[in-house]
């Protein structure tokens with residue numbers, strides 16, 4: 001069976017302890033490969049390789065770094081079909097989605113930061129009347145750690161690695177142990193593109209073992225992490241006494257506010273996507289839908305009818321809207337939330353059942369589920385489910401809508417549907433979120449700051465924000481006569 005080995009110093013190698021984890025195909029529940037179950041010894045080896053590569057990589061010209069990264073971007077594009085098939089098999093997401101979104105975006109991440117680094121600038125401050133000139137050096141940090149989740153595997157893995165290496169750092173990276181395959185395949189692409197050995201080291205394994213060894217490593221000075229809020233809190237607790245730089249992109253429970261004056265058809269089509277794209281397993285999905293009371297009954301009827309028509313099936317089938325959930329434990333968690341919601345008194349309007357797909361009976365399939373709630377403070381409306389489950393509820397006016405939208409401990413993104421420009425401005429400013437989409441969803445420009453407030457994280461990635469994170473500013477003050 002295929003072994004997913006570590007990529008350290010440009011070489012694929014088994015973990016030192018020779019321990020392996022099972023890797024499941026969510027579409028049928030079968031084990032189809034084994035993953036390195038790495039520990040601190042492998043992280044130390046990866047760190048040593050990254051440390052050795054740092055002096056040379058940090059002094060490589062921007063032009064050269066950029067060229068290598070553009071070659072990686074092109075090779076990802078050239079391998080689109082192979083990578084998309086691997087991603088779909090590993091994660092359960094529809095193949096068409098991996099082809100249209102995940103893999104193209106992984107390529108864009110490298111291309112974007114290959115170009116961004118050539119435009120990144122620092123500031124100069126003349127101390128007028130004092131005979132001094134200050135300038136800011138933006139220096140790479142050294143060896144940095146990148147840890148990513150399973151929902152958008154290669155997309156989010158490269159979102160961290162690309163700015164880290166563009167800025168001149170060398171990297172110890174760990175993808176999720178639930179979806180390691182495309183990160184494994186990236187190793188070959190980096191070698192083929194001519195990335196010097198040791199610049200990127202990819203170590204596989206669980207959070208408590210390999211991940212923990214990265215965050216505890218005294219000489220890995222910055223950690224960029226995307227994942228759950230509880231893990232983020234643990235990382236912050238561990239890293240704080242070592243004064244590491246941290247970027248934490250965490251969970252969400254995002255509101256979707258629908259006002260009666262919206263463009264109804266556009267709203268409806270997009271809301272189906274923002275609810276159930278990637279089986280609802282996107283941190284930006286609008287899992288709490290609030291609709292202005294005058295539109296509520298019509299919305300409820302139309303939305304439920306449209307959700308009933310969504311097709312759940314094998315990820316390789318081009319006609320499916322939803323594939324499989326990522327793992328059995330995750331499916332069980334999502335199902336338990338649906339049961340809990342009913343115990344709380346909420347009503348399942350459609351969905352809620354597991355789906356058996358002919359020929360793939362062991363797969364982790366679930367119907368898209370719409371739950372009507374009467375209390376926005378109930379657990380199904382407060383806690384992140386991260387599956388194909390949304391709640392709906394009416395609101396009375398703007399004040400009520402904002403109170404409901406902001407009434408959670410999360411603050412990642414929010415979506416607003418209205419044709420009133422004044423309302424757009426008022427509500428956008430008042431929403432407690434890092435990202436607000438108005439009359440659209442998940443429209444991304446890689447130059448914009450990305451991240452959350454409240455329990456959705458600390459720091460911003462994207463554009464120059466990511467390059468600022470992966471560099472240390474140093475003020476140089478020169479006194480002159």
Ligand code: NAD
Pocket residue numbers: 147148149150151152156174175176177205206207208210211212213215226227228229231232234235249250251252282283384386412452456457
């Ligand atoms: P997770 O927190 O369980 O795991 C994320 C990564 O952290 C994995 O690689 C895991 O192995 C690692 N990890 C776990 N424990 C660790 C430890 N002690 N030390 C170091 N690393 C550790 O999250 P998940 O279940 O993989 O992903 C789902 C979560 O990610 C959801 O909460 C979702 O909202 C969030 N997410 C957030 C964003 C964002 O941009 N804000 C994007 C995607 C997903």
